[in-house]
Amino acid sequence: MSLDRVGSFVEEEEVVRLTQQLIRIPSVYRPGVAGGNEERVARYVEALLRDMGLTVYYEEVVPGRPNVIAFYDSGRPGKTLLFEGHTDVVTEGDTDQWSYDPFGAAIANGRLYGRGACDTKGNLAAAICAVKAIQRAQSPFCGRILLCIPCDEEGMMIGIKHFIGRGWADGVDGAIICEPEENQLCITQKGAMRAIVKTYGKMAHGAMPLTGINPNTRMARLIVALEQLEQAEKERIGQHPMLGWPSITPTVVQAPVKGEAQLNVMPDQCMTMLDIRTVPGQDHQELRQKMEAILDQLAQEDRDFRATLDVIEDRPWTLTAKDDPIVQAVADSYQAITGRNPVYNGVPGATDGTFLHQAGIPIITTGAGDRHIPHHADEYVDLDQLVETTRLYARSAVAFLGA
Incomplete structure (x- = not known):
């Protein structure tokens, strides 16, 4: 036949x-x-x-x-x-x-x-x-x-x-x-990495923030630094002809991580979920190391900066x-x-x-x-x-x- x-x-x-x-x-x-x-x-x-x-x-x-x-x-x-x-x-x-x-x-x-x-x-x-x-x-x-x-x-x-x-x-x-x-x-x-980053602080009254450590401002610096990393990866890799641009996208920002949020309470933790999409030419392990280097750099610049990075899913x-x-x-x-x-x-x-x-x-x-x-x-x-x-x-x- x-x-x-x-x-x-x-x-x-x-x-x-x-x-x-x-x-x-x-x-x-x-x-x-x-x-x-x-x-x-x-x-x-x-x-x-x-x-x-x-x-x-x-x-x-x-x-x-x-x-x-x-x-x-x-x-x-x-x-x-x-x-x-x-x-x-x-x-x-x-x-x-x-x-x-x-x-x-x-x-x-x-x-x-x-x-x-x-x-x-x-x-x-x-x-x-x-x-x-x-x-x-x-x-x-x-x-x-x-x-x-x-x-x-x-x-x-x-x-x-x-x-x-x-x-x-x-x-x-x-x-x-x-x-x-x-x-x-x-x-x-595209590949995909799903990550959770947390910044840690100290709870305080919103009227007296200097008595605590604000994890939200630390998270803001981290998100800006990740945006800069995304741009650097775009410049390094370029636009893929079929898949377009790689991306690092904060999708969820939450503070406090546990308990009820209140306007006049500075939380002790902030959490951001990242949806990271990669294209051929990017190595996931190298990308993770670059993100960890950002955390290390922010910690050197601010003695109160504490953060963790947890990759919960890795799809090449x-x-x-x-x-x-x-x-x-x-x-x-x-x-x-x-x-x-x-x-x-x-x-x-x-x-x-x-x-x-x-x-x-x-x-x-x-x-x-x-x-x-x-x-x-x-x-x-x-x-x-x-x-x-x-x-x-x-x-x-x-x-x-x-x-």
């Missing part, structure tokens, strides 16, 4: 219907809320994959938050291709801001609306239906297709970390990360070469399906692919959906693009795994 024919076995109504079914099972993580996790949608996907004849594993990462792992084995020795698409979605927020039920999966004007339609239940459905198309076509290939369907991509990514820690990523030769990128081929993505930037086999397979398939040259780009944030890359797996991120729509009210996916993605996934898998 011709490689280009596998896409003709994609059933358009099937991928739309599956996307609707996934959206209608809410999977927003809400701690302490019964059913407020990914369990129901994971069980649904598990049953579907078993019905398809795949070898399926269901693993709880923490109670109520499972990963689903499934293999479609050709029975011939060869490479392993991984499709990754998470089950969790972000909160729907204020439903009054929605024109459609966030979990109703309504269709209007060629678009499917709902939380997760774009990020990323539509693309999860596309990956599953791509495997179905390969089964129907009986397309000859070697090796295995591995479906990784983890929890908690929108949080601390405990699902993919558990997947890798359990050894499931061992021996994988390439991975397609199923995220909304308008079917652009994203071969790089990724870069996959255009001539890597997984990129070539997707690029060739995109051109064959659409008749257009692929558009290469980068992911502005981090994905589960960050950790797969760190585990030594070449990754490419692509899928249906406007890349600016995730987490918005009235999130949607264009149905034509969703079907195109399903065909892209199916052909890419057969092209990568060969005959």
Whole structure:
């Protein structure tokens, strides 16, 4: 069978219907809320994959938050291709801001609306239906297709970390990360460091500040110094052609850290959370050392300056070469399906692919959906693009795994 024919076995109504079914099972993580996790949608996907004849594993990462792992084995020795698409979605927020039920999966004007339609239940459905198309076509290939369907991509990514820690990523030769990128081929993505900095002082009356030590003014100096470091990194690295500028962004400033704030009380501590985004060319360890050097310098200038820096998450930037086999397979398939040259780009944030890359797996991120729509009210996916993605996934898998 011709490689280009596998896409003709994609059933358009099937991928739309599956996307609707996934959206209608809410999977927003809400701690302490019964059913407020990914369990129901994971069980649904598990049953579907078993019905398809795949070898399926269901693993709880923490109670109520499972990963689903499934293999479609050709029975011939060869490479392993991984499709990754998470089950969790972000909160729907204020439903009054929605024109459609966030979990109703309504269709209007060629678009499917709902939380997760774009990020990323539509693309999860596309990956599953791509495997179905390969089964129907009986397309000859070697090796295995591995479906990784983890929890908690929108949080601390405990699902993919558990997947890798359990050894499931061992021996994988390439991975397609199923995220909304308008079917652009994203071969790089920003790294992320999440850090908490605290400055320490001495509580005092607001009318008599000299009897204490103000952690807030010390934090202000620190934030200004971090802004200067950000500018220095921009000048050193320059603007990345796909990812733009690196950044060091204070997102939360809080004082006091514990207890109730009061206008006439100078607190004893101040805390700032930093969302740090990096691009190729930046070394995370070196960047951390530069931040620690700022703390040391401020302490030399002010004997009352005391601060701590705690990096709570470290996600490296990724870069996959255009001539890597997984990129070539997707690029060739995109051109064959659409008749257009692929558009290469980068992911502005981090994905589960960050950790797969760190585990030594070449990754490419692509899928249906406007890349600016995730987490918005009235999130949607264009149905034509969703079907195109399903065909892209199916052909890419057969092209990568060969005959």
